[in-house]
Amino acid sequence: MLHRFLQALFVTTLALLPAYAQGLPAKVAEIEKKRIDVINKVKPSVVAVMARDLRGNLTGNGSGVLIDEEGYALTNWHVTNAARSPLLKCGLPDGLIYDAVLVGLDRVGDVALIKLLPRKPGDKFPYAKMGDSDKVKAGDWSLAMGNPFSLATDLTPTVTFGLVSGVHRYQYPAGTLLEYTDCIQVDTSINPGNSGGPLFNLDGELIGINGRISLERRGRVNVGVGYAISINQIKNFMGHLRVGLDTDHASLGASMESESEDGGLSRIVVKSLIESDARRRGLDVGDELVSFAGRPMTTVNQYKNVLGLYPKGWRVPLVYRREGERKEILVRLMGVQRGVINENGRPSPPPMPPSKGPRPPVPAGPPSPAAKFYKEKEGFVNYYFNEEAQKRVLADLARLGDFSKLTGDWKLDMNVRLLDRGTPVATRASFTISETSGTEGKLPKITAEINELPYTLEPLKTDEKEEAFKDPVNSGGWLLATYLYRQLLVYGPKGFPGKDTFWHGGVEPYYPPSDPQKGETSRERVLAEVLLTRFADKDSRWYFAQEDDPAGRWKKGQLIGFEVYAEKDRDPCEVCLSHYKDFGGRQLPSRWFIRHADNNYADCVLTAVSCK
Amino acid sequence: MILHFIGELTPPHSPSWKRLLQALAAVVLLQLLPLPGWSDESLARVVEEVNPKLVKLFGAGGFKGLPSYGTGVIISPDGYILTINSHILDTRDLRVHLYDGTRHQARVVAREPELDIALLKIDDRKRKIELEHYFDVVQAAKRPIAEPGTHILSFSNLFQIATRDEPMSVGRGVIAAYSRLTGRLGVFEASYRGNVYVLDAITNNPGAGGGIITTRKGELLALIGKELTNELTNTRINYAIPFSASVTVPDKDGKKVTVSVLDLVNQKENYRPAPERAKVTNVAFHGIILVPNVVEKTPAYIEEVVPGSPADRAKLRPDDQIVYVDGLPIQDITSFNNLLATYTPGTEIKLEIQRGDKLITVPLTLEKPAKAGKK
Numbered sequence: 001m002l003h004r005f006l007q008a009l010f011v012t013t014l015a016l017l018p019a020y021a022q023g024l025p026a027k028v029a030e031i032e033k034k035r036i037d038v039i040n041k042v043k044p045s046v047v048a049v050m051a052r053d054l055r056g057n058l059t060g061n062g063s064g065v066l067i068d069e070e071g072y073a074l075t076n077w078h079v080t081n082a083a084r085s086p087l088l089k090c091g092l093p094d095g096l097i098y099d100a101v102l103v104g105l106d107r108v109g110d111v112a113l114i115k116l117l118p119r120k121p122g123d124k125f126p127y128a129k130m131g132d133s134d135k136v137k138a139g140d141w142s143l144a145m146g147n148p149f150s151l152a153t154d155l156t157p158t159v160t161f162g163l164v165s166g167v168h169r170y171q172y173p174a175g176t177l178l179e180y181t182d183c184i185q186v187d188t189s190i191n192p193g194n195s196g197g198p199l200f201n202l203d204g205e206l207i208g209i210n211g212r213i214s215l216e217r218r219g220r221v222n223v224g225v226g227y228a229i230s231i232n233q234i235k236n237f238m239g240h241l242r243v244g245l246d247t248d249h250a251s252l253g254a255s256m257e258s259e260s261e262d263g264g265l266s267r268i269v270v271k272s273l274i275e276s277d278a279r280r281r282g283l284d285v286g287d288e289l290v291s292f293a294g295r296p297m298t299t300v301n302q303y304k305n306v307l308g309l310y311p312k313g314w315r316v317p318l319v320y321r322r323e324g325e326r327k328e329i330l331v332r333l334m335g336v337q338r339g340v341i342n343e344n345g346r347p348s349p350p351p352m353p354p355s356k357g358p359r360p361p362v363p364a365g366p367p368s369p370a371a372k373f374y375k376e377k378e379g380f381v382n383y384y385f386n387e388e389a390q391k392r393v394l395a396d397l398a399r400l401g402d403f404s405k406l407t408g409d410w411k412l413d414m415n416v417r418l419l420d421r422g423t424p425v426a427t428r429a430s431f432t433i434s435e436t437s438g439t440e441g442k443l444p445k446i447t448a449e450i451n452e453l454p455y456t457l458e459p460l461k462t463d464e465k466e467e468a469f470k471d472p473v474n475s476g477g478w479l480l481a482t483y484l485y486r487q488l489l490v491y492g493p494k495g496f497p498g499k500d501t502f503w504h505g506g507v508e509p510y511y512p513p514s515d516p517q518k519g520e521t522s523r524e525r526v527l528a529e530v531l532l533t534r535f536a537d538k539d540s541r542w543y544f545a546q547e548d549d550p551a552g553r554w555k556k557g558q559l560i561g562f563e564v565y566a567e568k569d570r571d572p573c574e575v576c577l578s579h580y581k582d583f584g585g586r587q588l589p590s591r592w593f594i595r596h597a598d599n600n601y602a603d604c605v606l607t608a609v610s611c612k
Numbered sequence: 613m614i615l616h617f618i619g620e621l622t623p624p625h626s627p628s629w630k631r632l633l634q635a636l637a638a639v640v641l642l643q644l645l646p647l648p649g650w651s652d653e654s655l656a657r658v659v660e661e662v663n664p665k666l667v668k669l670f671g672a673g674g675f676k677g678l679p680s681y682g683t684g685v686i687i688s689p690d691g692y693i694l695t696i697n698s699h700i701l702d703t704r705d706l707r708v709h710l711y712d713g714t715r716h717q718a719r720v721v722a723r724e725p726e727l728d729i730a731l732l733k734i735d736d737r738k739r740k741i742e743l744e745h746y747f748d749v750v751q752a753a754k755r756p757i758a759e760p761g762t763h764i765l766s767f768s769n770l771f772q773i774a775t776r777d778e779p780m781s782v783g784r785g786v787i788a789a790y791s792r793l794t795g796r797l798g799v800f801e802a803s804y805r806g807n808v809y810v811l812d813a814i815t816n817n818p819g820a821g822g823g824i825i826t827t828r829k830g831e832l833l834a835l836i837g838k839e840l841t842n843e844l845t846n847t848r849i850n851y852a853i854p855f856s857a858s859v860t861v862p863d864k865d866g867k868k869v870t871v872s873v874l875d876l877v878n879q880k881e882n883y884r885p886a887p888e889r890a891k892v893t894n895v896a897f898h899g900i901i902l903v904p905n906v907v908e909k910t911p912a913y914i915e916e917v918v919p920g921s922p923a924d925r926a927k928l929r930p931d932d933q934i935v936y937v938d939g940l941p942i943q944d945i946t947s948f949n950n951l952l953a954t955y956t957p958g959t960e961i962k963l964e965i966q967r968g969d970k971l972i973t974v975p976l977t978l979e980k981p982a983k984a985g986k987k
């Protein structure tokens with residue numbers, strides 16, 4: 001028996017000999033080949049970012065990664081910040097230098113979006129496919145690529161290989177507001193110059209942007225602990241970055257503390273709260289935070305992780321417990337205090353190699369061709385991209401019909417179910433909007449009859465009552481909203497006169513009216529492009545669908561909702577629009593759903609429209 | 613220098629046919645099974661299995677750059693924990709965070725400076741402790757010494773990255789050698805002088821002490837040590853103490869006493885540490901006596917030179933001001949003392965001296981102190 005077993009072993013061993021003769025077991029050789037193939041596949045997308053000052057002197061080197069064929073690439077804010085100009089030079093592994101321009105920034109999250117210009121118009125760039133960083137686990141292998149110590153003099157990136165040491169890590173801001181939230185910790189070697197470069201999984205998917213390393217008494221070199229900003233976090237900011245915004249991170253307006261006794265699990269409890277949407281939604285000091293944006297909360301770090309994932313202004317669900325009762329609310333996140341990070345605020349540590357030693361050759365030449373893709377405007381990183389995005393959204397809006405000549409009286413008739421009372425009331429509503437030319441220009445007036453009650457609002461009248469802007473009661477300002485809707489359709493940006501009154505606000509989640517059958521727990525979320533406007537001190541947000549709705553409620557590019565703030569820092573009147581129909585040759589939403597604060601106000605069907 | 617680390621490897625002692633069989637079996641297994649550790653899935657699973665057997669420790673420290681956090685490994689269901697014998701244990705408020713986020717008080721059961729380890733116990737006076745996840749250290753101690761070239765995983769809470777239920781940091785590396793530890797902590801010789809695994813990865817970071825290294829299958833190998841400097845190369849050394857470690861030391865009367873990790877683990881509360889020895893400092897002697905360090909930034913002026921000392925032979929004089937040592941600027945007496953503390957006897961250093969209005973370069977060879985402690 002033993003003899004036969006040994007014989008079998010021997011035969012198997014002989015069969016293996018060829019593999020061993022080449023030095024590696026077949027399985028190892030196969031895995032190695034797969035890894036090399038992945039490296040070769042993703043390598044063309046790795047960017048060497050050269051930061052220069054205004055005189056063209058090299059002030060630092062970093063890395064980046066192309067994320068689409070148009071030439072958009074991600075890197076770190078602290079890499080682009082080393083350049084004192086929005087115009088950059090980048091190298092690709094094809095050995096060529098490309099002009100590039102800064103597009104958008106997330107300074108708190110240390111992310112920058114840049115755009116490389118093709119050397120020939122119409123040329124496409126190689127790019128890396130984005131993965132799902134929430135699927136990354138401690139113990140997974142990872143590849144970091146980039147330009148550490150400016151070694152890539154021929155623009156071929158350095159590859160390092162290592163383990164994911166931890167996920168969902170929180171790294172405190174180091175001296176500034178720059179914090180790394182929900183980041184991926186790796187023992188993959190990341191060094192000065194790797195900043196902004198890609199972290200790949202072994203399928204060659206982009207899972208993070210390398211940006212920071214832990215240091216201790218050993219100088220600015222790797223000690224086995226590096227951090228990458230998770231790609232899922234960046235995806236949330238991408239809509240903002242692409243439209244040239246200087247995006248802000250979020251705060252809840254509340255501080256949390258970990259409360260526990262020895263032996264117990266920690267509870268995260270609201271310690272203090274300022275005037276904020278969270279407070280208006282009912283959150284109070286002493287409430288226990290159960291989950292935030294869908295993640296269970298057991299440490300303050302986890303709470304900070306979630307906050308770091310979203311831009312200011314986003315609405316996310318929050319579950320809290322008070323006296324044993326569990327409540328779910330939707331909160332709009334506030335901005336982080338600004339001004340702490342300024343141009344001189346250096347993130348610490350900034351893994352940037354000194355610009356010594358051999359440098360990639362960059363010929364001095366005429367002004368950068370990237371200059372025509374840059375437009376300076378206060379409050380924006382690059383207004384050129386914001387304007388382009390505005391044009392695109394407005395073009396979509398214009399496809400629904402040309403309203404620009406219809407400056408006369410508008411009349412809208414609706415069948416309405418009022419939802420703000422015990423049992424819904426079926427009734428009618430009629431709005432009339434007119435403009436009369438006065439001595440000080442146009443004087444708009446909106447009159448309405450809702451459930452047989454008359455309302456009037458003259459939004460530009462100097463002594464108009466505050467209440468009129470919020471009429472009808474419980475709607476948050478339906479009259480004002482309807483007026484501003486006409487204003488956008490008829491006049492576009494010109495309907496919002498003044499400085500900084502009309503811009504593209506990137507991408508935000510939008511929550512369509514929830515199905516009353518399913519209740520709040522079935523909260524549906526779609527991502528929508530948002531336009532931000534201000535009219536006579538009244539702010540509005542306009543949501544445009546990025547995709548066709550599978551349920552058929554709207555199509556890509558249609559306005560699917562808007563919010564009008566009758567009062568600053570109070571709850572807006574939210575109007576949800578759907579089911580576009582033809583009204584006299586123009587497309588208008590037939591379904592209007594009005595919400596305010598925590599309540600639904602009215603569910604309406606547009607029956608007749610007259611626009612002159 | 614590297615040669616110093618190689619040696620004392622444990623060869624297998626089995627008869628040759630048995631070894632042949634083992635080798636053949638290994639080859640077959642390589643072919644038949646997916647290689648553990650080469651597919652992501654299995655490593656991520658190992659990480660998940662090991663993590664609950666480790667604890668985050670929080671104790672004394674937090675000043676002078678000393679971390680107040682560390683790592684420990686659970687070795688029994690009733691809450692005994694092994695860790696490195698460090699300053700963080702010098703407190704009455706020692707806290708343990710388990711993998712599930714629960715927080716517990718812990719006490720020090722016994723310490724063994726000769727092995728540089730300590731045994732802790734989670735406080736069970738208020739409630740019974742029953743842990744599901746722990747390592748069998750006795751079994752780990754019986755495992756043959758892992759050969760150089762063995763791939764390892766390291767688990768620790770380095771840099772206090774994790775708190776509560778956040779998992780340990782995991783890293784990968786290779787055992788470079790199994791050799792006697794010749795480390796020092798500042799000017800002091802490291803207390804443990806026995807055999808350790810020397811690792812090729814930077815495992816010994818702040819807070820990592822008391823963490824573990826395992827095989828790629830998650831089998832317990834050794835306890836991650838402190839942040840020590842290698843006496844031979846003056847560089848950081850990354851090492852871990854195997855659970856089979858034991859040392860033999862003389863007591864007061866010169867009688868030899870042997871202590872081991874297993875003794876500590878088995879005897880627990882009844883464990884009696886090895887008799888204390890005089891701490892051997894390895895401070896280098898130069899013979900320079902500086903002026904009194906009275907103000908905050910007292911310049912490093914020489915007050916006196918010890919006759920017959922290296923400083924005397926280098927012809928240093930009172931009133932010389934030391935401005936550079938090996939090219940590093942000396943701002944004050946403190947920076948001079950701190951820098952010199954990192955040198956070992958026998959090293960030649962280069963001093964730059966301001967004497968009057970001249971800068972003079974003076975080589976000086978450091979010596980062992982005349983009254984060096986007995987080994």
